[in-house]
Amino acid sequence: MGDLYRSNGITCTDxxxxxxxxxxxxxxxxxxxxxxxxxxxxxxxxxTGRARxxxxxxxxxxxxxxxxxxxxxVGLVLDLGARVKPVITPDDCDAVEQIIRQRAGLGPGDGSxxxxxx
Numbered sequence: 013m014g015d016l017y018r019s020n021g022i023t024c025t026d027x028x029x030x031x032x033x034x035x036x037x038x039x040x041x042x043x044x045x046x047x048x049x050x051x052x053x054x055x056x057x058x059x060t061g062r063a064r065x066x067x068x069x070x071x072x073x074x075x076x077x078x079x080x081x082x083x084x085x086v087g088l089v090l091d092l093g094a095r096v097k098p099v100i101t102p103d104d105c106d107a108v109e110q111i112i113r114q115r116a117g118l119g120p121g122d123g124s125x126x127x128x129x130x
Contacts, residue, residue, distance in 0.1 A: 016111050021076060022102040024111045029090075031100055033066065033077030041076070043092065045115035050091035053109060054099075054127035061087055061099060061130045068099075073130045075099040087127060088112075099130055 017024040021032035027044060034041035056062040062084065066077040073089065075081070078101050087101040088109055102108040109121060 017102070017104070017107055019103040020080060020101075021078060022100055022108060024108060024115075027115075029108075029112065031076045031098060034074070034098070041098065043090070043098070045112065045117075047092055048090055048112060048116040048118070049093050050118060051109055051112050051116075051121070052089045052091070053105065053121055053124045054087050054089055055124045056081075056085055056087050056101070056127045059129055060127035061101075064130050068130045070129050071096070073097050073099050073128055075101075075130055086124065089128070099127075 015023050015025055023030040029043045031041045062082055064075050065079060065081060066075060068074050074096050081101050084101045086105045087099055088105060090098045
């Protein structure tokens with residue numbers, strides 16, 4: 013089967029989310045939907061992720077390589093049950109959030125919150 017979603021380093025397949033540029037620039041992080049415990053939509057500002065092209069200043073979050081992130085205002089924080097939470101900024105956050113929630117068996121979202129410093 014084909015990909016459910018693909019753009020800007022984010023690919024949603026039938027069984028997993030693939031984040032390109034997670035381990036800059038050579039490595040992708042592949043996360044089975046069954047490992048995702050939660051997804052939170054966040055509003056991004058200059059200090060809350062928008063200016064971060066890759067990596068983090070906060071050891072609790074990690075942003076994949078996204079050269080277009082400065083043009084975006086919304087991102088998704090993934091809860092994998094680990095200390096570090098991936099932060100992704102797909103071109104279509106609505107579509108990716110919907111796919112993750114459906115495939116991971118998560119309930120509906122509760123809107124956007126202010127993003128963490130990353």
